[in-house]
Amino acid sequence: MWRSMGTINQQAMDQLHFVTELAHRIKSTSDPACDEIENSSEFVSFFPDFVWTVRDFTLELEADGNSITSDEYLEIALKPKKGKPEEVKMFNLPRQCIRQFFPRKKCFIFDRPTHRKKLAQLEKLHDNELDPEFVGQVESFCSYIFNNSNVKTLQGGITVNGPRLENLVLTYVEAITSGDMPCMENAVLALAQIENSAAVKRALTYYEETMIKKVQFPTETLQDLLDIHATCEKEAIEIFIKYSFKDVDQRFQKELASQLEAKRDAFCDQNVNESAQRCRALIKDIFGPLEEEVKKGTFSKPGGYGHFLKENKELKQKYYQQPRKGIQAEVTLQEYLKSKEDVNDAILQADQSLSTKEKDIEVERLKSQAAQAAAKHLEEMQKKNEEMMKQQEKSHQEHIRQMTEKMEAERKQLIAEQEKALTLKLQEQKRLLKEGFESETQQLQHQIKNLENKLNHTKTRGCIIC
Template identity: 60%
Template sequence: MASEMPGPVCLIENTNERLAINPEALKILASDSQPVVVVAIVGLYRTGKSYLMNKLAGKKKGFSLGSTVQSHTKGIWMWCVPHPKKPNHTLVLLDTEGLGDVEKGDNQNDSWIFALAILLSSTFVYNSMGTITQQAMDQLHYVTELTDRIRVKSSPTGNGNEDSADFISFFPDFVWTLRDFSLDLEADGQSITPDEYLELSLRLKKGTSQKEKNFNMARLCIRKFFPKKKCFIFDQPTHRKKLGKLETLHDSELDPEFLQQSETFCSYIFSNSKAKTLSGGIKVNGQRLENLVLTYVNAINNGDMPCMEDAVLTLAQIENSASVKKAIDHYSQQMSQRLHLPTETLQELLDLHRTIEKEAIEIFIKSSFKDVDHLFQKELRAKLEEKRDDFCKQNLKVSSDRCSALLEEIFSPLEEGVKQGIYSKPGGYRLFLDKTKELKKKYHQTPGKGLQAEEVLQTYLSSKESMTDAILQTDQTLTEKEKIIELERVKAESAEASAKMLEEIQRKTQQMLEDKEKSYQEHVRQLTEKIESERAQIQEEQRNILALKLKEQEKILREGFQAESRRLAEEIRNLQIEVSKPRGRCVIS
């Protein structure tokens, strides 16, 4: 976390017309690069949700408790604190406005607040008063509306309906907290745990009438959608008259049993609540949570259904673009620091390029995800190739400039001698050749010229051919035949040098092609490793969902619900097909 928040801030304000996002809250999330464990609490207003959230924050005050029949929390409030048990993790607490507030009149936004709490959290706490009665289940009708509020996939397959397996992969763990619980936990004369009590309460009722369908609806949704379910019971914290001052009371004024139950609840949340994770094992940090909030709320305000797959793809677009930039920045910085221009050989530059390119690809692969059709990796590959070519051009230019300057320095005395007529005399041509040979040797022996040494020398010598020819023609010690032979020798020497230069250009072109192929293979190698890792992660998720489905099917069959069992069997078959699908071939072209 960038800095610890002194108290909660409004994340999403419910104006009863629209949902408004607080920019200050987004800034807090944007500054947090740590994985987040997101715990959201929902329930009827005036049921003590805020007290539990303050306990999780390790504070007595923070989230507004309120002491009247008016609901205090309008929208969703957020409090980010360092996680007490997971180092380098942030605990994000989301306290929602009370459901069923009579002052609102319209419960449309209640459904959206409920849906957002599901979408954003890794642990979803449903808080209610008393026991799990049919009335308590009826108040959970928001669960039955989720499939009308949320889409998992952009384009559902088959008959257009998404099955619960799709939802399980995205949904948080479910915790039911029962406040002011006064019953003895018993069934058939035996003591039972709160979890067993929840299991019993989620049993279905046989029958085909509307009454039975209504009875079963919320229970089926909780059983089918939530991968993990837990229940906690709480005694009344203190005398009814003191409840309004709960945040000011000392622990000694609270019921010891209630205090112990609160500690047990907090300990469970700290130890068992997972970091918010997207399909494929993608861990959500503060920055990613910020983008999820924006995507979901914008969809709702535009009259669309929030789509989890779309949200992940939107997130991927933002992050993959940033990942390309991060990788390219690393490449540019490292090449500038470690490349000493000019290099003596092209291979020297290409070897360094491949080393740093590998690092850049690793940076991209590590931080990118859901790169559909490898578009961003193709962009990275093209940009790395462009950067490599730029460094090659820089290398040639630095070499050319250095060689030109060196030739001017070394050969200027010779040119000055020509101007003064030193070589325009009998035997001058031989003197000129000896001096040229001596200066060429000096040029060749000077280090640090780079790749263009021969090309720049030959270009220079070619530019002085007329001067050489003039000295040759004025040398009276040479016969006409000797002059012709000498001209042929110079021409042959020049042709040989040109052939060598052409051969060198072809060799460099071949080196560049080989480097391009090695670059492609490095991209494919790293991407293949990532695809295999992601596939293993998804298959593990699917196997876990499959195990949950098989367990649920077993329970449904025991309870005697054949039709529901057949629906589950169909979902299980679809999952088994997904798990056994062969891996596609990795191609970046």
Template identity: 45%
Template sequence: MAPPGEAHMDRPLCLIENHLDGRLVLGEEALAVLQRIRQPVVVVAIVGLYRTGKSYLMNRLAGQRKGFSLGSTVQGNTKGIWMWCRPHPHRSDHTLVLLDTEGLGDVEKGNTQNDAWIFALAILLSTTLVYNSMSTIDQNALEQLHYVTELTQKIRITSSRDQSQEDEDSSEFIRYFPAFIWAVRDFTLDLEINGHSVSEDGYLENALKLQKGDTEQIRRCNLPRLCIRKFFPSRNCFTFDRPASRKKLRRLEDLQEEDLEEEFLESVARFCDHVWETSKHKTVPGGQAVTGAMLANLAKAYVDAINSGEVPCLENAFLALAEIENAAAVREALSRYEEEMQRRVVLPTGTVEELLRTHAECEREATRAFMARAFGGNIKKFQDELTHELNRKKEEFLQRNEAVSFNRCMAALENLSQDLESGVRAGRFSVPGGYQQFLEEQRQMVEKYRLLPDKGVQADKALEGFLKSKETEANSILLADMALSEKEKEVEAKRVQAEAAQRQQELLEQELARKKQLAEDQERSYEEQIRLLREKVEEETERMKEETERIVQLKLQEQKKLLEEGFCQKSKAMEDEIRKLKENNNSIFAISMATLEKALPHLISLAEQGMQYYTFHTMAKTAKASAAASAPEPPKGAEPTKK
């Protein structure tokens, strides 16, 4: 079994099935595997023409010789998108998700639109996209990659922007698109240009140079080059010799290492190391890491959009994902709070302060767990929901604490008073001097009660309730005691009344202290919520700024290449894109801070309401106590007034 939050797959599973009618269907078994993955995922997808050996490379990335089906005929073997989740070779806290896609251009399909959607999905789901082709990178190879020229028709960034505006501005696409690797198979040429040796990356960059001129033919030749350069500024190239003789290739997955060409194995090793080392984990805007469960929800959102005839919209997909994840983050945080409270708290606690202190610690852990998982512009809504639920659960613990304490105290009092009750029933105190004897035994019982440990927060309230319930018996014994004069009985009645009033005042002061503690805890809670929200917004903003700076640097490199190639006008257009990116970077910060400032008054008002609640109850209780203290004394000879 795999550890919790990780994946263990002995074989690939179909993630997206490609039906003959063009519909895409998600594989339930593959989705279930993704849903169990709580780790960040590094997603590597491979695309290319069918029968070009894509599956073999993916098996090597998985660290296996077999897995994705290779096939040995001219018929395409992989249909749809197949997934294989493996432990990441170099990052124990990440999961490597490999996506092997159906070969493009399969003559048996007869549906080029379907190919375009498979290509688009590979881009939308991956962090590294491998394009696999044969022999060389020439104009024919570039034209076979025509799907890249259709990306702005297959993917939308937002639902509100004008399509033509998106077509012109590739900078936002770069924010979401994967790194690009061109894998050239069966490469037999020397890596030389104009008599000078070049690297594999240099070979790719030379192939992507634009042709000068403004004819229709040149524009058509430059289009795929421009699109690759615009959408994939982070790109690399790897060339591979033929792995073995044509005869042996038919059983490639059964060949041992010694049966393969050494140059091929070296290239495969370099390719795998590069992918493992440089491929980033998938993120959403703001830099939040995407887990397997989140990837499953993204796949569902994209496939649902395609099947409904719409263009997948990244903004809509991320908004929907944020709703799902943030709701799950609330549930996870509440579960964490309950588990920690159950583990740390033994009811009843000695004081309210003790329970509130533990609550504060558990609330802090729960909120941090929520903030670690939550993301997007709607965090505040779910943070409010979490705060409300945590307050409700705190009240439940407070009530349970009081109930457990009260029941324990009443049980102790009933046990300790058994002898006293027996004496009353037997008439032991119905004699001259019996009242003083009754008071002495009751005092001894109360002393024993006070010495009992672990009574909890309701110790005094339970005692007061118990003594109040015995007032009738005490008054009866007092009035029947022939050893006392009427004057002495009157004085005793006033003493009893004064003691009861004193106990009531002490209980009132305890209640006021409790209300103050609750109000202070509420204020502490909301101040922490403000701080954590501010930290989250600033963290996401900083990550967005860092991401934008990375894109700007890639754009600057591209602009420099355009200038070197003599395309001044295109370089100027690139300069405008860079300027827009920097402006967007500043606006992202401004919007984030505005969102935070908008949330603060609400949080502050909630904290103020807590203090107002305490002040109101303090005034009300004080007024009630003053009224009770100023009440007229009972007439002589009357029974003490029950309060």
């Protein structure tokens, strides 16, 4: 927004000298092959609308005896002067730059708000004490600003909030103080590094907090845990996608995927540990009385082995009936039973009611039983590995799906932005040429040709213009 007092005259134009320096003071791309004209033409895609306000307006809105709007007044003020290049350069240059960099322009004029004698108390006056014409002009201005002003954006439709603006300013200041020319493209990439790192942390924090809320350890099966993980992971990726941009080579999304996998494995380990702890506590409570009887020698007598087997079987059934043991239920029980093999064998050998042959048969039965348990454990481990591999593939596909959707949305948005910018620039260049900007005719014709080629290329191919 620019403002002046009284009228739009050459003095007001001269105060806009910084506009003429834009192409010399800032670059849109880091490409060294990009010339000054191409560099400046890219500004249109992310520059804001140009609004000129004229306070205490002193003229009548007329041209050639006809009433005109304030916008038409601005367009007339921006018309170039015909003449020799060296004579009209200083007059035309700021006007050319405003038209080139800001295709959308708006002008508002304001009459004096009240009588000269009341101006000193202006801040204390109510609306009904101000000039009605001025009040209407202010309402029109505010309505336009509130309803038509767009959120500050960068190339690619990246919105700029407070923290992003701070980082951009620091990047520009650092470039200027180091003697370099600030570059929009480099600034956006530097901002992306900061924002994408924050997006990764935000997504991981959400994943971890949501998993803690949803998972009740231990889960009955591994798949129960993986199903919750898949939901939380999907939502975490969505958060990353929402807050990240310009993730070159998907570096940050790959980092997110790696850390999500590590956190998933940590939750799986926690699930195993909590299941094992619960199962050991249950075994201690359930089998503790049996161990006490063994110590007392209750089963060290004829027929004691059969009685021991019966009680052991009943206690195993009781153990199986207990809820929420988790995925380590069978493994922990088998580990316990294996640790008591010497006790079983001692009771078996001490039972005088059994013949040697019967004892040998029982030993073989126990070995076969242990082999079956080991085979079952191996099968369960293989099943768990398969479940983890399937989940890993689903995770990979989810990352690809969301990344592809975002890239496609960004591609369409960029094409739309560039097509719009090219159309606006083309219209402005043609108007400048039509108005007889003689000193720049050849250059303008060259720009128009390039813009038409770019616009046709964008419409027909849908390619992103570099």
